Amino acid sequence: MINIEKDYALDQLNTFGMPVKAPYFSVIRERADCSSLAANAPEGLPVLILGGGSNMLFTQQPDKWVIKNEIKGIELIGEDETHIRLKVGAGEVWHEFVLYCIAHNYCGIENLALIPGTVGAAPIQNIGAYGVEVKQLITKVHYWDIEKETFDYLDNKDCRFGYRDSIFKQELKGKYIITEVEWQLSKTPSLNTSYGNIKEELDSRQITQPGIKDVAEAVIAIRSSKLPDPKVVGNAGSFFKNPEVKNEVYEAIRAQYSTAPGYKVGQDKTKIPAAWLIEQCNWKGFREGDAGVHPKQPLVLVNYGTASGTEIFELSTRIIASVEEKFGITLEREVQII
Ligand SMILES: Cc1cc2nc3c(=O)[nH]c(=O)nc-3n(C[C@H](O)[C@H](O)[C@H](O)COP(=O)(O)OP(=O)(O)OC[C@H]3O[C@@H](n4cnc5c(N)ncnc54)[C@H](O)[C@@H]3O)c2cc1C
CATH class of the missing domain: 3.30.465.10 (Uridine Diphospho-n-acetylenolpyruvylglucosamine Reductase; domain 3)
Structure with a gap:
C-alpha cells in the first residue's frame, strides 16, 4: 500500500529551493509500486515524477500528485x-x-x-x-x-x-x-581528457598517466570551482541550451565579434555557447532582488534566497528577448518549467 502525505513541503527537494507544497506526495521504492498508482490517485490527479529536483523550476504550486522516485539497486x-x-x-x-x-x-x-x-x-x-x-x-x-x-x-x-x-x-x-x-x-579505460580544462587540471596535479579516478577527481575539482553549489545558492545548472545555428548565421556574428566562440555540429551547423551570448548582452552577474545570473557562469540563473519561480522565469524571458534582439537567436530553456 502506497503511503500518501498531504501538503508536503518540497523546498528541500528542488535545487532552486522553491518553497512549494505538493497537494499529495508519495515515494515509490520498487517498480511494483508503479502498478498501484492509478488505483490510489488522490482526487484522480495526474502524477508529477520527482528525482533530485535539479532540473526543474516551480513557478506555481504543483497541482499534481508528486511521486518521488527512490527505486534503488x-x-x-x-x-x-x-x-x-x-x-x-x-x-x-x-x-x-x-x-x-x-x-x-x-x-x-x-x-x-x-x-x-x-x-x-x-x-x-x-x-x-x-x-x-x-x-x-x-x-x-x-x-x-x-x-x-x-x-x-x-x-x-x-x-x-x-x-x-x-x-x-x-x-x-x-x-x-x-x-x-x-x-x-x-572494462578498459578510453579516457576523454581533451574537453574543457581536464588536461590542465591533471597537469597541475602532475598526473601524467591518469586513470578513471583521476579524471573524475579533475572533473569534480573543475565543476566545484565553476558552478554554484545548490546547497548554498539555489540553481538548476545550465538554464539554457547552447543554440545550434546555420554556419552562415555564425559567420555573420564572427564578422562582427571576432572572438565569438563556435563549434561545428555536422556539416551545416555551429553550436554557439549560450553563456557567451548572454554575457555579450551584459547579464553576467546581474541581480534583481534575489533572482540573478551567476557572476562566474552566465548560463546559470540563481536564487539568492527568496526569489520566486516566476521571478526567475521572467528573468529568463528577458534574457531570451535581449539575445534575440542583439543576435537574432532564440535561446531555448533546458530546465523543465512546472
Ligand atoms: C549545479 C548543477 C549542475 C548541473 N550540471 C549538469 C550537467 O553538467 N549536465 C547536464 O546534462 N545536466 C546538468 N544539470 C541538470 C540536472 O542535474 C540533470 O538534468 C539531472 O539529470 C536531473 O535529475 P533529477 O533527478 O534532479 O531530475 P528532476 O529535476 O527531479 O526531474 C527533471 C524532469 O524529469 C522528470 N523525471 C525525473 N525522474 C523521472 C523518472 N524516473 N521518470 C519519469 N520522469 C522523471 C521530472 O518530472 C522532470 O520533468 C545540473 C544541475 C545542477 C543543479
Missing part, C-alpha cells in the same frame, strides 16, 4: 571480455552511481561525475558534460506506461537521444515513469 546483468552491463534503479543518486563505477573500474562514465540528480532522469535530457553524453552508454530504458498501465522498455536507438533531448522530453512527456536504466561500460 545496481545489478550486474552481463559481462564479456571487454564490457559489463548494469541495470540500475531510477532512484539511485547519479553521482553515487558514478563513484560505484569508478570503484569497480567500470569505465566511460567518469567525465559525468558530480552532476546532480538521479539515474532515472539521466536519459530524459541525455545528460552530458566534458565531451560525454549518456546516450553513448545507455542500452535500454525501462519504464511504467502510465496510460496503458504496463511496464515497457525502449532500446537506445528508440530513445531518440539528441543534445539535452530524448523522446521522454517530447512525445512521451508525462506518460511514463522510468524505473531502471541499463548501461554498458567498458
Whole structure:
C-alpha cells in the first residue's frame, strides 16, 4: 500500500529551493509500486515524477500528485571480455552511481561525475558534460506506461537521444515513469581528457598517466570551482541550451565579434555557447532582488534566497528577448518549467 502525505513541503527537494507544497506526495521504492498508482490517485490527479529536483523550476504550486522516485539497486546483468552491463534503479543518486563505477573500474562514465540528480532522469535530457553524453552508454530504458498501465522498455536507438533531448522530453512527456536504466561500460579505460580544462587540471596535479579516478577527481575539482553549489545558492545548472545555428548565421556574428566562440555540429551547423551570448548582452552577474545570473557562469540563473519561480522565469524571458534582439537567436530553456 502506497503511503500518501498531504501538503508536503518540497523546498528541500528542488535545487532552486522553491518553497512549494505538493497537494499529495508519495515515494515509490520498487517498480511494483508503479502498478498501484492509478488505483490510489488522490482526487484522480495526474502524477508529477520527482528525482533530485535539479532540473526543474516551480513557478506555481504543483497541482499534481508528486511521486518521488527512490527505486534503488545496481545489478550486474552481463559481462564479456571487454564490457559489463548494469541495470540500475531510477532512484539511485547519479553521482553515487558514478563513484560505484569508478570503484569497480567500470569505465566511460567518469567525465559525468558530480552532476546532480538521479539515474532515472539521466536519459530524459541525455545528460552530458566534458565531451560525454549518456546516450553513448545507455542500452535500454525501462519504464511504467502510465496510460496503458504496463511496464515497457525502449532500446537506445528508440530513445531518440539528441543534445539535452530524448523522446521522454517530447512525445512521451508525462506518460511514463522510468524505473531502471541499463548501461554498458567498458572494462578498459578510453579516457576523454581533451574537453574543457581536464588536461590542465591533471597537469597541475602532475598526473601524467591518469586513470578513471583521476579524471573524475579533475572533473569534480573543475565543476566545484565553476558552478554554484545548490546547497548554498539555489540553481538548476545550465538554464539554457547552447543554440545550434546555420554556419552562415555564425559567420555573420564572427564578422562582427571576432572572438565569438563556435563549434561545428555536422556539416551545416555551429553550436554557439549560450553563456557567451548572454554575457555579450551584459547579464553576467546581474541581480534583481534575489533572482540573478551567476557572476562566474552566465548560463546559470540563481536564487539568492527568496526569489520566486516566476521571478526567475521572467528573468529568463528577458534574457531570451535581449539575445534575440542583439543576435537574432532564440535561446531555448533546458530546465523543465512546472
Ligand atoms: C549545479 C548543477 C549542475 C548541473 N550540471 C549538469 C550537467 O553538467 N549536465 C547536464 O546534462 N545536466 C546538468 N544539470 C541538470 C540536472 O542535474 C540533470 O538534468 C539531472 O539529470 C536531473 O535529475 P533529477 O533527478 O534532479 O531530475 P528532476 O529535476 O527531479 O526531474 C527533471 C524532469 O524529469 C522528470 N523525471 C525525473 N525522474 C523521472 C523518472 N524516473 N521518470 C519519469 N520522469 C522523471 C521530472 O518530472 C522532470 O520533468 C545540473 C544541475 C545542477 C543543479
